[in-house]
Amino acid sequence: MKRPALRSWLCAVLAFPAAAASAQEEAQPALSATVTLASEYTWRSISFSRRDPSLQTSVDYIRPAGKGLNLEAGAWLYSSKYEERPQISFDTGGYVGLNGPLADGWQWALRTMQSRYPQAKDWTYVEHSVHLSREADEARGSLGVELAYAYSPHAFGSGSRGRYLEAGLSMQLPAGLTLSLHAGRSLFSRPEQTYRNFNDWKLALAGQWQGFDIEAGWIVASHAAQFGRMGRPRAVLAVGRTF
Template sequence: MEIKMNQLFRKYAYGTLLASLMTFGTVNANAEEESAHSISANVLLATEYLYRGITQTNEDPTLQGGFDYGHASGFYIGTWASNLEFNPSTTDAASLEIDFYAGYGFGAAGLDFDIGYLYYMYTGQNEDAGGGDYDFWEIYGSVGKEFGGSLAPSVSVGFAWSPDFYGEDDDGIYVNGSFGMSLPAGISPYFNIGYQDVSGDKTTPAGFDYWHYAIGASKDVGPLTLDISWNDADNYCSGNQDACEAVVFSVSSSF
């Protein structure tokens, strides 16, 4: 089974986790009991790591990968990691992000649902550098619908909430919507839009909010998935727009 982080909450050119879970459940409905369990891995190389529209590698390349366990019932658990490059001019040495997540995907009334928990851990950080403790957790949920026909259009909406967002801020609320389809020659264009709102606390007393957008397309070539996207985040990087606007190319594979 191929398990990937949900596009609603991450930033890569990944297919949705929920779609993978639903496919897995269907394929295994009549399989032997021992085949209800699956372990998979994924790896991705990209020109830049964006999290909700914001660079996490100072516009440098990224290598990412993860491992996942899934069950035909819809339960999944996994971990994922990526290199980082935060605040290169400061004493903050955070260089690796490791995420841990667990959730449950299911279908009802012709819709696909996903709920889960996600913990972000940043190794090597210096909490005394003024940025606070980066580690935080979120709960998330999404609902999606895939339509039939030759273009197989799909839509999804989702949310994530954290009581103590990145950098020891207060509540963080994130909502996202996406649309995708399949064109001839195996090309799959997509559009994503997201809104992040963070209440003020240690690092941002006044709080902040912004929108971000992504327009891209992906194509499977043998065991690889090629993806290119244009990304932009409004009203966040007034001093360094390059940190919030990028064309990202990635090559990924799952096995």
């Protein structure tokens, strides 16, 4: 739902494209498209494809707004599955946002996104979020950091308010690899209408090969019993390419 490549389960590592823009460079308007094949489509460690492979596409646009600020917008489409043997459908969504630089390499961003679920139309909802991030700097020996807070007035189209707290660390390794650790906390004002509050964790290793972005990870969610096999600890893999 967190560069758009592999967004379904790697948003904390790859983030959105604008967040990684260098504050020292004069940005130019940029349009990119990403196609990804993932071992499954996950949302905060919960499978939205019943642990089946998912084809995912996204389009993202960034435009300088002056004084170091950037406007950003994008849309995505992911193949999903919500029942044992249903017809495969495609979840869609989009976002708009604004980001800019802070001191010492930090970036901030404000975003609003909407997700739509054709097989579960009542789930359509809007989420607003604020982000603080800093890229890993191998020369300075500093870790990459990603912090975020998200709020939805109607989580999954219900009467329950939803909040999400996120923190992530990343480290550059030899051979162009990146090791990352993510932790999140989902909170609902009316758990009986959505889910029990739960945590999610992810450990991932990312790299590039022949122009492809490749990431392998291990994801875990607390109170996983409420999601059945869709929330069990498991390995995930995604391969994507941005044009």
